[in-house]
Amino acid sequence: MMDAQKMSIFAKKKPDTPLLAVRGLTKHYGARIGCADVSFDLFPGEVLGIVGESGSGKSTLLSCLAGHLTPDAGEVIFDTRQGPRDTVTMAEPARRMLGRTDWAFVHQNPRDGLRMGVSAGGNVGERLMAIGARHYGDIREQAVDWLDRVEIAADRVDDRPSQFSGGMQQRLQIARNLVTGPRLVFMDEPTGGLDVSVQARLLDLLRGLVRQMGLSAIIVTHDLAVVRLLADRLMVMKSGHVVEQGLTDQVLDDPQHAYTQLLVSSVLQV
Amino acid sequence: MTDQDYNFAYLDEQTKRMIRRAILKGVAVPGYQVPFASREMPMPYGWGTGGVQVTAACLTPDDTLKVIDQGADDTTNAVSIRAFFRRTAGVATTESTTDATIIQTRHRIPETPLHDGQILVYQVPIPEPLRFLEPRETETRKMHELEDYGLMHVKLYEDIARHGTIATAYDYPVKVEGRYVMDPSPIPKFDNPKLNDSPALQLFGAGREQRIYAVPPYTKVVSLDFDDYPFTPTKADHDCDLCGSGDSYLDEVIMDDQGGRMFVCSDTDFCSSRRDVGHAGKLGAPVKGQP
Numbered sequence: 001m002m003d004a005q006k007m008s009i010f011a012k013k014k015p016d017t018p019l020l021a022v023r024g025l026t027k028h029y030g031a032r033i034g035c036a037d038v039s040f041d042l043f044p045g046e047v048l049g050i051v052g053e054s055g056s057g058k059s060t061l062l063s064c065l066a067g068h069l070t071p072d073a074g075e076v077i078f079d080t081r082q083g084p085r086d087t088v089t090m091a092e093p094a095r096r097m098l099g100r101t102d103w104a105f106v107h108q109n110p111r112d113g114l115r116m117g118v119s120a121g122g123n124v125g126e127r128l129m130a131i132g133a134r135h136y137g138d139i140r141e142q143a144v145d146w147l148d149r150v151e152i153a154a155d156r157v158d159d160r161p162s163q164f165s166g167g168m169q170q171r172l173q174i175a176r177n178l179v180t181g182p183r184l185v186f187m188d189e190p191t192g193g194l195d196v197s198v199q200a201r202l203l204d205l206l207r208g209l210v211r212q213m214g215l216s217a218i219i220v221t222h223d224l225a226v227v228r229l230l231a232d233r234l235m236v237m238k239s240g241h242v243v244e245q246g247l248t249d250q251v252l253d254d255p256q257h258a259y260t261q262l263l264v265s266s267v268l269q270v
Numbered sequence: 271m272t273d274q275d276y277n278f279a280y281l282d283e284q285t286k287r288m289i290r291r292a293i294l295k296g297v298a299v300p301g302y303q304v305p306f307a308s309r310e311m312p313m314p315y316g317w318g319t320g321g322v323q324v325t326a327a328c329l330t331p332d333d334t335l336k337v338i339d340q341g342a343d344d345t346t347n348a349v350s351i352r353a354f355f356r357r358t359a360g361v362a363t364t365e366s367t368t369d370a371t372i373i374q375t376r377h378r379i380p381e382t383p384l385h386d387g388q389i390l391v392y393q394v395p396i397p398e399p400l401r402f403l404e405p406r407e408t409e410t411r412k413m414h415e416l417e418d419y420g421l422m423h424v425k426l427y428e429d430i431a432r433h434g435t436i437a438t439a440y441d442y443p444v445k446v447e448g449r450y451v452m453d454p455s456p457i458p459k460f461d462n463p464k465l466n467d468s469p470a471l472q473l474f475g476a477g478r479e480q481r482i483y484a485v486p487p488y489t490k491v492v493s494l495d496f497d498d499y500p501f502t503p504t505k506a507d508h509d510c511d512l513c514g515s516g517d518s519y520l521d522e523v524i525m526d527d528q529g530g531r532m533f534v535c536s537d538t539d540f541c542s543s544r545r546d547v548g549h550a551g552k553l554g555a556p557v558k559g560q561p
Contacts, residue, residue, distance in 0.1 A: 125427055127420070135496060136496040137498050
């Protein structure tokens with residue numbers, strides 16, 4: 001009886017339960033620091049930007065959060081459908097299941113996130129089939145629907161990603177990741193390697209999808225314009241440590257830490 | 271008749287023990303690929319080195335061996351493997367599916383239903399069903415371990431997207447006992463239903479890739495498919511021109527350069543035993559019982 005009561009309390013999610021709670025996350029590469037003692041909370045529907053120069057540990061941090069790397073210390077507690085769980089100590093099958101359902105990972109280079117030898121429809125359908133979809137017609141319908149949502153024409157559904165432009169590949173990667181309706185999206189430099197006009201369209205698209213689906217996202221980038229546009233909160237990293245965090249506008253408009261000041265003032269004004 | 275310079279069935283006893291251990295493990299975990307220390311055999315890779323080692327480990331002096339290659343008893347591969355074991359093991363050989371206790375096969379399952387106590391040994395070129403989708407061995411092992419088989423359906427999806435139907439005609443992936451996805455060796459998908467619930471023990475040996483796997487008798491083997499594109503076994507839409515059989519797998523034989531062709535059973539034993547009892551197709555007369 002007590003247990004049932006407890007369960008019902010947990011089932012009714014309070015809005016102030018973080019979707020992802022990170023505590024003291026640390027990763028070393030031998031004697032070198034990858035990232036050290038990172039802690040933060042991410043709430044449902046929130047977009048967190050992580051900025052910093054190359055080698056500041058932001059990609060390491062993202063890989064640890066997404067379960068691609070095993071951290072040396074710390075907890076990554078994700079609010080799964082069965083309640084909060086530490087994904088670091090979670091069994092591999094459960095973590096992979098999360099990776100296919102509630103999580104999505106958008107790589108900087110679409111070649112890392114796509115299967116280049118498989119058609120666009122197959123790429124989008126892979127996650128559906130991985131969680132048990134076995135009806136070809138339904139899978140294809142969803143694939144076409146998602147291609148449309150990321151502004152790829154439906155008649156390209158049987159073309160391979162290698163026949164797509166860089167911007168289209170990146171949009172296809174996003175469609176492939178969002179098709180299972182994830183709650184948390186990890187993005188590693190989603191606009192890297194794209195020219196500015198394509199970047200602008202991609203950002204527009206991302207902003208629309210994030211708002212529309214109520215996604216939470218963690219975006220790693222070195223492009224301050226990207227976080228200004230997308231992120232609610234910002235975390236600034238240097239040499240593996242978080243040096244400053246706060247609301248995006250607050251951090252960018254009134255940087256406190258010397259490194260953040262340097263970073264903000266280094267942006268070229270056109 | 272045994273050539274006394276060789277140990278029984280060519281391999282030394284320790285090697286056979288090692289292979290038997292791998293086979294037992296394979297039988298205990300149906301569809302799981304067991305690594306084994308494959309030996310060099312006096313034949314090139316791709317000619318059935320894996321199958322020969324499994325056969326050698328299973329043979330006893332009382333066994334009767336049948337070897338087929340694409341269903342035929344009289345092709346080079348079948349003839350030389352049969353001669354190899356006649357010489358090194360001195361076992362009886364046969365062309366009859368029913369009389370054989372061990373059947374080594376390349377790319378076919380005999381048409382005649384198998385019975386209890388028989389062993390069917392397959393020669394396997396590439397044991398990993400996920401190989402052409404995922405090149406990393408570490409990753410494919412992980413996928414088997416975690417039953418992460420979504421990728422297999424991506425291949426079938428691609429088939430339908432490109433050809434309008436599942437065009438994979440041989441090497442058609444199956445799921446064994448609801449757990450492991452297995453490569454049934456390049457048998458035509460026409461033969462896939464015979465894998466299911468077979469009374470015979472089915473052993474698969476891949477010599478170059480050093481893997482052995484097994485399907486024990488009466489095991490559930492299901493061919494993968496989609497709900498709206500179900501698995502369908504296919505064959506050439508003809509009857510056998512020699513024996514008239516309408517439900518056996520056929521080879522197409524080009525007769526001349528004028529477009530002449532005939533279709534004959536790929537299983538030679540099945541075809542000739544049908545002709546022995548008087549069946550005849552368009553181009554063939556029964557062998558016996560005729561004036």
